[in-house]
Amino acid sequence: MLTLRQDDILLDCRADDWHDALEQAAASLHAAGLVASAYRDGLFAREAQSSTFLGSGIAIPHGTAESRVHVRATGIRVLQFPAGVEWHDGNRVHVLVSIAAQSDEHLDILRQLTHVLDDDSVAERLAAAESAEEVATLLSRSVVEARLDADTLCLGFPARDIRELALAGAARLRQLGCVDSDFVSALAEQPPVRLGQGLWLTSSHRGVEAPALALATPEAALREADETVTGVFSLAADGQAHRGLLERLLALLESGEGPSLRDADAATVLARLAGESASAHTRLARVLNAHGLHARPAKQLVQVAREQAVPVRVRLADGGGQTVSAASLTKVINLGARRGQQLSFSAEGEGAEAALSAVCQAVEDGLGEAVLPFDESREHIAPREDDTPPPEPLPADAPHPGIAASPGLAIAPAFVLTTPRFDYPEHADDPAAEVRRLETAIREGGEQLKALVREAKGGEVAQILSMHEEMLEDPELYQAAREGIQEGGSAEAGWWEAIDTAARSQAMLADPLLAERAADLRDVGRRVLGVLCNVKLPDPPDHPYILVTDDIGPSDVARLDTARVRGLLTARGGATAHSAILARALGIPAVVGAGARVMTLTNGTELILDGERGRITPSPTAERRSAAEQRLVERERREAEAWATRFAEARTRDGHRVEVAANLGNTAHAADAVERGAEGVGLLRTEFLFMAHAKLPDLETQIAEYREAIDALDGRPLVARTLDVGGDKPLPYWPVPQETNPFLGLRGIRLTLTRPDVLETQLRALLMAAAPAAGVDQAPAAGVNQKPKPLRIMLPMIKDVAEFRAAREIVDRLLAEIPAEERASDLQLGVMVEVPSCALLAPSLAAEVDFFSVGTNDLTQYTLAIDRDHPVLSAEADGLHPSVLKLIEMTVAAAHAQGKWVGVCGELASDATAVPVLVGLGVDELSVSARQIPLVKARLAEFDLADAQTQARLALAQATSEAVRDALEVR
Template structure:
């Protein structure tokens, strides 16, 4: 165990803020030879990504995995701050431990710290510290008398409860104690000891020590609370017999496996796991594994699921199963509800795992049951009914790396996809075929394989750190940091090491876990989150390349269009935009990290292209049009000349737009329109005026609420909004109230699962369920504005009653604060709101049209679905009709209308939106100068005529043809009179 001495502790320290504390600790660690220069940056990076505040006035700042190479020897330095410093989310830290750990020498100290945090009134004791010896008393495990035997332990799992108190009451039902003893325990509030586990303890025990350990149902809403409630340990203490049980639980929490412990489905398994410890139990649990392929025509529904459960219940072994094509979560094979929730369809692979005396027999019986159809007649046979784990690894990999069969691509062939980043690229293609890793399934020995894996991960972290150091793009830096966190993920390494302990080689074990994690992520219902599977595979391949000594293919030295099945974000970080002309991928979408980075680097990108693109011969010339979303193979001279002219014009237009960015957006015939900025946070606020913006046309206030453990209070919200108003110097700011729920849940609010979250409790609907939330946000906005121009907009309004309810909340606070510079409006993103615009227009101050959601709801298409991208075009005449209705209703009442969706920045849509009478366009900062410049070259009268033609077009493609002709100067059938 790491020895902590008085020389490592300073008390009575006064520092201004958290940054000053971290600076002092880093300097002290460096001064005493524990770390090299630069470790402070790693500590700050960790703090920016994840809170290091433990609770009860204690924080443990430490470096990221990426800066581990700077640690020369493990050390911990402790500062006691009697006045405390703000540590985020309204919490103050009084005792701060700066940690630099090369291995696991510090874990015993942290384990003792976990015990310490479970003590009552600890924060008061921390605040009252005056001597270093008092710190030692808190952080060092005192000598205890020998154990006199474990308490009487009662265990129950998967209990239904809606509150922590109900779960505690379930635990009390298991013990034998007096009503008075139970009452005394209830009076002591349970303490959160980490990862969803709670401790409730009383010393008023007249008989022997007793303990009750209970866990919540895996589908319980308790798991959605913050902090979550996974399990409760109730202790009736007499003597020290209970200490061993508490230490066993804390051993699981120390390695961040509290969730895994709570997921065990029987009392026997839970008790065995506690006694064995996390590492030993994991090895035992995975000792018997086999994979079966579902052959039932309709998959595992109720009837075959019931038979599977009956088979499992014939054995004493703890049997679990996970669907490798599903979310990958372990489920009890003895629970019918959980078997049905696997979502196992025909062809899916089920991984069975068992522990116990008859585990092999149990797994064998279950696999045979699946093979025989579980009582149902089977359809055509599937290849490979049963696979060994090693074979499954190769199966998953072959699916991941599979290439489409070659097809003939004639000159001028056009392949379409999802437009991921705007621009035009012309040049030869470089088809980057994924590396096929060659590795043995079985390892030499456990020690060698684990050492090889650790070295590969360390090398990968080092390479990422170098890439981060050379990157000047903040988004790229953030993505690299996220990849470093993935490499340091204890759950990932835990699974890999378990496989290595079974005899698998390091690359086989690593690739198996990477594929499972990526498959689980790809199956996420949220399209944006599903696309993050690319990040997992990217990290996985980076380590695999090191383990297998398989460097990536070498691109040509001349400029090229990069074509690949999938391009990982870390591959994009240090590319040269002068060398990589454009990017084309078969997988991914516009919301992937690769697409985001490509756009930030100004590189045209296309995603979701037909797999035939991988068969193009290297050095074949092509034209990538990131505006239209297409790739033209081997274009003839005339097509190439048109594309080159388009490139030149775009470059000249961008330069001219930037030079004239401060000029007003006034058409040739003197019609003015405001162009504002869309913002998702405060970091770009200073660029709004610098880019020529007329204000902020959409502030997505979700940034204030996301990535927090609890709802932000009034002070923290006000502090975040105020710099925005300062930066605008009197220009208006339009803030959309919290637009979460349903498809964008907050971690600290439990909400029922919804089959279609886009049609669920979100936006204003969520705020009506939590009115205090809306009132706090409104109050913070008005206080931050301090009578500077502020516009407040409510999202997801469908009914006039919702608007009036929200307006009443604002009116109360506005009168209280005497706020005068306030406009109130609604977001038009639901067809019902557009259809009722004449009613709303009589009461609102403005409308702002969110074309992204309005298109989605009008066309009944998920905008994240690449296959339906052709239907999700905001220039469809039906969407334009709704915009027209909204504008006309507003103008009749003297109100203004803005557009804040992506359509506002679409060069083909801008003239039509002007022609429909829209008063304001709100776009990204990058597009601000270009949109203003485009407006200055337009005729308002011609825009009105174009809008009328667009309204009667057949479809969105017809509207875009109309605009393409207008761009080329082709005379229309009828000119505006």
């Protein structure tokens, strides 16, 4: 167990911000020899998961489970910040209790600290403390409680009177080591005191080793002083430790429930003495979390409890502790529940059963963590954290969830590709030779990437691989590796240390999307490392297969033979990783982030992979496989029919017009989108142009890029979104200050308005690229009418009309400056509805904007407060949630009242279930990935407008996204 010593406390620390404070905490643990320097990354990673602020000015930074390998010895360091530090969650911290724990010992110190949180003055006193002794005293104040559990009960004892019952209880406490023979003698010398309701009490301070309470009840009916005996309590008293038990005993008597202990079993006795009423509803739930009820799952439990209609209380089922409010975080943490222990929940009144069902289900589901079933015959009640069992194999014919990353259905055997192992010496004697080896490997790696870019023939694959080329040519990366070699490292060690350090720095930006981008850097690093170590990946099978791997780099995806690879399944990763983006671009169904258990699959195991629902089914039965094959055949039939009619106007079955456009991440894809039936481009993500250059692209470069798309559209409209970077999509040449929550920070229009020169250049380029004569080498012949070039400019992340007006002012000025014949003649300026405030204020915006386009991905994320790439919650970020649909409805109503049109350019636009709902809400345009265009057009032709409106009303009437999908499925 962790203990706090005065030597562990550092007084009078100063920090500029929470980052600085956490750096000092990491340094203090390292200086004490408790951890390796790499443990610092674990501290930051833990804060990225959730704040370690505990309360009363105290934060308890500790590493993640993965960083435990860097712990050399268990210990703590306490840093006092008298002036306080603003923590990233908005709380003020005066003390950091920095923990290096090799197992679950940090839970002991956490539970100890919860005892001081009820005192509102603790934060002020910690800040003002002038000695390590004073800080230690404040933090170490703990409450010792008397023992009461099933072992201290002596039920059904064959006694002749109450004195024998008292001695039976004393003997039980002596057997447990709570008291010695002096205690037994003391109780033998005094008669029990009558409490009433058939209960007696005897107690002593003599011979007490540990405070405890025993209860002895008679085997047969027993009377004393003309009263039926229920039982005799024997109390081993010690200071105030037994006070809580006596208070609960008094409450039991005051409620008149003393007789309920007569002939009761141990569970009932403990429940009544814990404060549970005989009229309360109770239910048990076993803790399945590997590390017990620590802070993160405890927060989830508290949140669920607070949502219930009646108060819920909880206690450890196997102890005699008092029931506590399940809505109190400190009380729940202080239970100290370990994996395998059962919690007893209780509630009273109308709605009690529903409340208990909700909290118990939350516990069984893991409280936000992936959990494994508990087998009492195979594991101990309280395993150490480093005893976590390896992943259990996936059961046959059982769907397993992941993150839907690329749509499609695949049925094929698995090819499991494990991460290659690179064995190399850490040190080398000849730095010059090692530098030459590294330079040769970097050149070879660059040639490999160039070859892949040539094979990709443009598009997103080539774009991302080109970025890898630039990473490989980064002089700072090479210099860092060279420095490592000069210090005695081998070429391999120096290179990987440089790669790993750079990748960790990017991942430390506390943003999941940026963490995924760090995978690009490691992908580049492994390429060079493979050359240095002469490591090659195993050859895949000659037959069709589903690739199963822990994670996969973008260049690995680009190398996939789409003729054989039917699907992609990864244990890690998110839907916005470059590998997922490339899988979508190549049309490979993909499920990512499915967890470590998928790596237990063996080569040849047959899989059904559903990239739309985000799940896989290993070793399906013949019946399930047949049903999947039928779905696949039906899908292929529908795709063939949709492809044949892809150039027809998109209309519902009764002729209602809905435009279907393409979402593009690259101007080079415009021609392909037209070939697939696109009636325009509903979203051109212009940031890919900026990401592909080492510096801001100039006016001429941008004009040429935009003109390529406009010319390919041949008179069809282009909706170009202005630069949407910052936050989750940084540019290397446009540094943005590190933000605690980049998704709520400086991004989109907020960022570009800080550099109006950048925004103005982009707007000018778009206007000039859409000029009537743009792209024509010679003037048109007299009397020949050129096709119009409709340009729609869309502003991202608009929260209200003020931001729109600021951008509109620039556009108006450019229209006045640029001669009419040199700029777009058919122009509209609109906004992207991604922020709920934009939808709520749609009436004021609709009076000034020309159109709206709803980005359902971000709108859903911000409305539901769920990161759409969260490894646990992402499945709940459903755009069919009624709250999101209501915001879309509000936007459409406001726009149509002003004669403006509304599009939807998020993932919801290609969801077959959502398409009728969106049409029923009045959406005028659906913009989807180019591959989805024929299918969305075909889906529109399957229903009438009236039916769509009915489905929209039905969806709006539901309470949850699950209810929406269930209701629509029934139809």
